[in-house]
Amino acid sequence: MNYSKLGSSGINVSRVCLGSMTWGTQNTQRDASEQIDFALAQGVNFIDTAEMYAVPPAADTYGKTEKMIGNWLAANSSKRGDIILASKIAGNGLPWIRGGGDITGESIITSVDASLKRLKTDYIDLYQLHWPNRTSPHFAKHFPGRISFTDVDRQAHSDQMLEILQALNDCIKAGKIRHCGLSDDTPWGINEYLRLAEKHSLPKMVSIQNEFNLLHTKDWPYLIENCVHQDVAYLPWSPLGGGVLSG
Known part of the structure; x- marks a missing residue:
């Protein structure tokens, strides 16, 4: 297994990260535990989850994936x-999670x-913002006519980010x-968080997790260049295009 630094965090993570979003819908607790054990045996040390999982998101499976990982951790605390x-x-946007409201400090x-x-x-090693409060060109919103940046109140969003x-x-x-990161965000999002962190002596975002695969390459090269020069790790989600690229 190969390992890389997780941006400016200094943490070494495996180049393969074990995703978990189907645990609780497609996968049972037994499946999840077997997959964690297998991944660790191959040298994988990086596991990614989210409060909204399992996917497809629904009120009755909210938090279920984290609970499965928690059950494994309780049985393997060492x-x-x-x-x-x-x-x-x-x-924002999921009514069963905080009424669908924005991410706030509270x-x-x-x-x-x-x-x-x-x-x-x-503790959680890396805590990420699943998507920004403003509409970002992710989840197929990057096509023409789906988004207008001129409608965004930049100062209001900057204040929220602070x-x-x-x-x-x-x-x-x-x-x-231990560290914080972004997901489904943009170069402006990265740079505004970094600017605010430096100005106010606050934590630096160490990573960004965006969709990237042979069918979905919108982050190359501009966002990738941004990540390289700002020492922000790029974590591609859905590298096999939701299974399309693997048949």
Whole structure:
């Protein structure tokens, strides 16, 4: 297994990350536990999940995937230090998660605590924002006519981002999370978070998790260049195009 630094965090993670979004719909607890055991045996040390999983997202499976990972951790507590565990706070738009509201400083605090309880662990290595409060060109919104950046109140979103960073900083100081990252965001999102972090002495986003595969290459080369020069790890989700590229 090959390993890389997780951006500016200094953490070494396996180049293969074990995704978990189907655990609780397609996969049972037994399946999940077997997959974790198998992945660790191959040298994988990186596991990614999210509060909104399982997928397809639904109210009755909200948090179910984290609970499955938590059950494995409870049965294998001696291996917690061997795993880099990543999770995410859901963005707006899902009515069964905080009424579909935006990510706020308050929601960061409550969501971290809830994820820790489901995961049955004292800390999360990488805590990510699943998607930004503003509409971003992800989930097929990058096609012409789907999004208008001129409609965005830049200052309002910057103020929200500062509040989010302050809450993440509180969680880091409390030992609840180690590092923070983005998902389904853009070069402006990366750079605004980095600017605010530097200006206010707050945590730097160490990674961004975006869709990237041979059918979906919109991040190349501009966002990738941004990540390289700002030391932000790029974590591609759906590298096999949801199974299309593997048949």
